Amino acid sequence: MVYAKEIKYQICKRIVEKKFSVEKASLECGASIGTIKKWVNLYEKDPDNAFKKKDIEGGVEKELQGTQGLINVVRGQFLLSEKQMSAEAYRRYIVNIGHELEPSDIENDADTILKELLFLELDYYKECTDKLLTNALPYYRKNIYGTLDDCYPNTRKLINELDEIYYEVKDEKITQEVFLEKVSSMMNPITHLISFSIYQSSKSRAGAAFENHLQKLLDICGIRNKSQQQEREGKTIIDFVIPSIEEAQRNPAHSASIECQTTLKDRFRLSSGKTITTDMNCFLATPTGVGIFTKKDNKDITVQKVSEIVYEDKMTLVVFPEVQERIKELLYKNIELLEKGTDIGKGFLGKKDICGILLNQIGTKIITFTQLFKRELPVINKYWEL
Secondary structure, rough: OOOOHHHHHHHHHHOOOOOOOOOHHHHHHHOOOOHHHHHHHHHHHHOOOOOOOOOOOHHHHHHHHHOOOOHHHHHHHHHHOHHHHHHHHHHHHHHHOOOOHHHHHHHHHHHHHHHHHHHHHHHHHHHHHHHHHHHHHHHHHHHHHOOOOOOOOHHHHHHHHHHHHHHHHOOOOOOHHHHHHHHHHHHHEEEEEEEHHHHHHHHHHHHHHHHHHHHHHHHOOOOOOEEEEEEEOOOOOEEEEEOHHHHHOOOOOHOEEEOOOOOOHHHHHHHHOOOOOOOOOOEEOOOOOOOOOOOOOOOOOOHHHHHHHHHHOOEEEOHHHHHHHHHHHHHHHHHHHOOOOOOOOOOHHOOHHHHHHHHHHOOOEEEEEHHHHHHHHHHHHHHHHH
16 A cells, blocks of 8 residues: 555654554554554654655645545445455345355356346445445544544544534524535535545446456356466456466367456457467456446447457357347347448448348357356366366
8 A cells, every 4th residue: 555655754743753653553544563663764864855745735635535545544444345345245145035046046047146246236335335425524533533633634624614513503603504505515525526436436346346246156156267367477367267377278279268348338349359369268248238337338239349349359248138139139220221221331330241140149159148157158167177
């Protein structure tokens, strides 16, 4: 973890002035006792230049942001790690269905299971972020106020002003209207900033949730896999290799890679070429198109994108059944327009023969998660069990 220079300076200053112990500083900021002692040693030699101390400016907004900002500090109290969040979503799912998942459950309906797990995690994430949104400043008031105030001077000032408003209301010195106006004007920018931080965090956590639940299903089905694999230093990282890179290098035709993309925006092109060899079975899996992470992803699937993935890059596209059906409808509509002589654009859109090829590949190269777990992966897994 990277610690802001201002925070290092203020911690060391308070320790040297005997206002703060090394042990207490370690508990407050999360750095080890040994690390803090090294900071103090630097500070004692040259306080002004030890960390190139800078004035803290920018108001509460600046103090909320960054690695050691209040948002990040408080987030650790209310948000579990990505893997812990996924584990909790799985626990809730098991409680809902009343039994542990069996391989046969996944082989028969991986689509419904995966979708419900993702929705459960999304709901749980919202529960946690609601607590974060409402508890950021109360947490500061209870746990940080009066200890690391030199690190967050503007936040301390804000808390003091809120305290004053509280006593003004208590003593009936201001009206309810004035109270609401004052608190709103002070809190709205902060609420906006925390909300934006939550939104940014949700995007990275969406991808992690998808990968975590996919791996859970792989493990339950006994599909040997290695996640986040890199063939060698400098090469791109593959989300899943089945069964492993070493075995895939020996026999690529009986191995597979699975690349995960939360959406099929331009980033999906990063997945093409992410393979050990062209002889491998390459899958691109995505939960897009059913409104799990964003309600607008129904427009994420296009004939052009599907053509690039399946026809040009020779990957197998793995989607939910509704999306598979939508792809079929889009291809039929494309062919119908072309037969009428309608100019529908360049690229793959205007090639009737390619649209026909893709239609014939529905169910073989454009598949569902259930088809992936019931048909594709067991064949590969069985080969390596022999």
